[in-house]
Amino acid sequence: MPTLRVELFEGRTLEQKRSLAKALTEATVQSLGVAASSVDVIFQDVARSDWATGGELWSDRKPG
Amino acid sequence: MPTLRVELFEGRTLEQKRSLAKALTEATVQSLGVAASSVDVIFQDVARSDWATGGELWSDRKPG
Amino acid sequence: MPTLRVELFEGRTLEQKRSLAKALTEATVQSLGVAASSVDVIFQDVARSDWATGGELWSDRKPG
Amino acid sequence: MPTLRVELFEGRTLEQKRSLAKALTEATVQSLGVAASSVDVIFQDVARSDWATGGELWSDRKPG
Amino acid sequence: MPTLRVELFEGRTLEQKRSLAKALTEATVQSLGVAASSVDVIFQDVARSDWATGGELWSDRKPG
Amino acid sequence: MPTLRVELFEGRTLEQKRSLAKALTEATVQSLGVAASSVDVIFQDVARSDWATGGELWSDRKPG
Numbered sequence: 001m002p003t004l005r006v007e008l009f010e011g012r013t014l015e016q017k018r019s020l021a022k023a024l025t026e027a028t029v030q031s032l033g034v035a036a037s038s039v040d041v042i043f044q045d046v047a048r049s050d051w052a053t054g055g056e057l058w059s060d061r062k063p064g
Numbered sequence: 065m066p067t068l069r070v071e072l073f074e075g076r077t078l079e080q081k082r083s084l085a086k087a088l089t090e091a092t093v094q095s096l097g098v099a100a101s102s103v104d105v106i107f108q109d110v111a112r113s114d115w116a117t118g119g120e121l122w123s124d125r126k127p128g
Numbered sequence: 129m130p131t132l133r134v135e136l137f138e139g140r141t142l143e144q145k146r147s148l149a150k151a152l153t154e155a156t157v158q159s160l161g162v163a164a165s166s167v168d169v170i171f172q173d174v175a176r177s178d179w180a181t182g183g184e185l186w187s188d189r190k191p192g
Numbered sequence: 193m194p195t196l197r198v199e200l201f202e203g204r205t206l207e208q209k210r211s212l213a214k215a216l217t218e219a220t221v222q223s224l225g226v227a228a229s230s231v232d233v234i235f236q237d238v239a240r241s242d243w244a245t246g247g248e249l250w251s252d253r254k255p256g
Numbered sequence: 257m258p259t260l261r262v263e264l265f266e267g268r269t270l271e272q273k274r275s276l277a278k279a280l281t282e283a284t285v286q287s288l289g290v291a292a293s294s295v296d297v298i299f300q301d302v303a304r305s306d307w308a309t310g311g312e313l314w315s316d317r318k319p320g
Numbered sequence: 321m322p323t324l325r326v327e328l329f330e331g332r333t334l335e336q337k338r339s340l341a342k343a344l345t346e347a348t349v350q351s352l353g354v355a356a357s358s359v360d361v362i363f364q365d366v367a368r369s370d371w372a373t374g375g376e377l378w379s380d381r382k383p384g
Contacts, residue, residue: 001329001371001378002112002346003131003168007234008322012352014113014333018093020351025119027343031336035120040131040254049127049206051321054228055217056347057210062348065179065186066136067259067296068152074131076160078241082249083250084159089130089247091151095144096136104259106199107242115129122129135298142369146377153375163375170327171370177270178299182292183281185274193307193314195323195360196280201257204288212287216260222285224264224308232323239264243257250257263362305334306363310356311345313338 002028003040009058010045022034066092067104073122083108098104130156131168136187143150145171194220195232201250202237217254258284259296265314266301273299322362324350328376330365337363 003026012020021041028039048058068088076084085105092103112122132152140168141150149169156167196198204212213233220231240250260280270275277297284295305315324344332340339362348359368378 001168001327001373003170003327005097005325005327006322007325009353014123016351017113018124020347021116021121022119023351024344025116026379027340027347028086028326031340031343032332039118040129041119045114046234048236049209052102052213052217052233053321054231055145055214055233057213058204059206059351060210065181066134066295068296069133069135070156071129071131071133072160078249078251080159081231081241082252084155085244085249086247087155088152089244091148091155093153095148096140102245104257105244105247106238106259117129121140124177140307142379145337145369147382148374149372149377153372167374169372169375170366173370175297177273178301180277180281180297182295183297185270185277187270188274193274193360195260195262195310195362198284199257199259199261200288210289215283215287218279219276219283222263222266223276223279232321234323238291245257302362305337306365308341308345308361310359311342311361313341314333315336316338 001038002032002034003042004028004040005044007044007046010047012043017020051059065102066098068077068092069106069108069109071110073116074111075105076109129140130160130162130168131170132156137178137179138175140171140173145179147178193230194224194226195234196220197234197236199236199238201243202239204235204237257294258288258290259293259298259299260284261300263302265307266303268301286313321358322352323355324348325333325362325364327364327366328373330367332363332365 025039029036089103093100153167217231281295285292345359349356
């Protein structure tokens with residue numbers, strides 16, 4: 001029954017999510033000893049303008 | 065004060081959500097004895113490419 | 129696959145949760161036309177001292 | 193490490209979110225005594241057709 | 257209608273949460289122009305053994 | 321910045337969570353190419369009496 005909710009910056013490819021869903025599920029199966037079919041993974045894309053760290057939106061950050 | 069967050073596949077009609085919000089609220093009122101006005105329902109659409117079960121994205125599943 | 133997360137004040141009885149889980153699932157099945165077995169309901173108890181409305185914790189509210 | 197997740201109606205401007213992220217972070221720093229850099233704020237826009245109170249979607253409400 | 261969910265390490269005092277709920281609500285009112293009564297704040301305590309950063313549980317960290 | 325929230329039945333050992341946090345973080349680093357230090361994992365224990373599938377609480381299920 002484990003359910004994983006993953007908040008990540010938008011812009012990942014379908015292939016990255018496919019790979020991540022698989023890897024997270026395998027990690028859960030191995031560490032908890034549950035059946036793979038009982039594991040749900042839900043991705044929630046977050047825009048850089050919707051995520052702030054230290055009070056500053058990531059869309060406002062200057063590169064390097 | 066009960067707050068219900070409903071994750072569901074995207075693609076439901078407005079009428080389905082309207083009906084579901086009403087039914088969930090009535091169920092909560094009856095089981096908990098709270099006022100309807102205190103019940104919030106929030107829908108969160110999830111794309112099939114953002115939800116995996118058993119490590120496989122629903123968008124990758126072959127129909128029956 | 130619908131997943132319902134229900135935040136509610138702590139103190140409900142097991143019977144209330146049992147009844148509510150059943151009613152929420154039936155409402156979801158009827159409005160969305162999904163199988164009951166695909167519906168998950170998760171309760172999250174919240175203490176009155178962990179919930180504020182209008183900036184005031186519910187544990188600080190004077191009765192009527 | 194405090195993480196704040198803010199559900200709000202869609203339609204706020206970038207400036208409102210920028211201002212809110214800053215103010216929420218400052219409030220957290222002052223009340224908890226943590227470093228600003230440890231505070232994350234994540235906004236989740238919700239459409240009026242995805243939020244119901246009292247069983248009625250906000251998109252169905254008649255103005256005053 | 258804004259709803260703020262705050263995940264924070266367990267161990268804060270009631271006074272800290274009371275102060276934080278008030279400050280977060282005021283910040284939301286000022287930045288968004290909503291009524292204070294429409295703002296909900298929900299605290300979710302997290303044990304140090306339930307939060308990992310960089311793959312390491314906070315309960316496993318050696319003090320500086 | 322990826323943040324993973326893991327809902328799982330209560331009763332896992334600290335060692336299982338330690339192992340799972342590590343494995344989930346490594347999976348995220350490999351699939352997304354982010355720094356391990358940017359990955360947060362938060363566990364949320366759920367009692368069997370707080371989780372229903374198909375309208376039935378897991379605490380009410382008869383063993384096989």
